[in-house]
Amino acid sequence: AQSVAQPEDQVNVAEGNPLTVKCTYSVSGNPYLFWYVQYPNRGLQFLLKYITGDNLVKGSYGFEAEFNKSQTSFHLKKPSALVSDSALYFCAVRIPGNQFYFGTGTSLTVIP
């Protein structure tokens, strides 16, 4: 069965500090990997994706993510957190030509 795990329901980080939101997955084949952000009362917004190539991908709002094939992980990172980064973050994987599988979400709070 395909699954995506976000082991932390909540991540708190001080403004200006680096942040990491973790994601691991268990799917067959070589999936595409995605991160989405959801602000309160809004739809999910695409942040970045990994298809192939360089393991470090850069996305919107200064976010980046590191793909690690051996650990089947795709952790979201940002060097310096902003209060405005506080939101709900979802990791997702997609097997080519198939549906998307979402993690359970991680609530990020950046403390001023």
Added chain:
Amino acid sequence: DTAVSQTPKYLVTQMGNDKSIKCEQNLGHDTMYWYKQDSKKFLKIMFSYNNKELIINETVPNRFSPKSPDKAHLNLHINSLELGDSAVYFCASSFLAGAGELFFGEGSRLTVL
């Protein structure tokens, strides 16, 4: 131009009523989806249509009936609403092939009293 738009944004209704949510996308995608987000913020796929053909039909009560008149539209009709149907329903679209991402609408918050 809104890429994926769904209406209405809010629905408040009594148990037993029927309601519909409409969704339209102008991105030229061939695949559309309905997701349900519960009070714990978990996202669950409900249905997916590719070029008007149903391709994903998760374990959803028969009271939920999707309809796709064309590949740019996907509607959701819910009969005999129950308290447990209260949630936020998201429409999304993508290309079925390739590595394209999902584009989401802003959600329709359904409250059943």
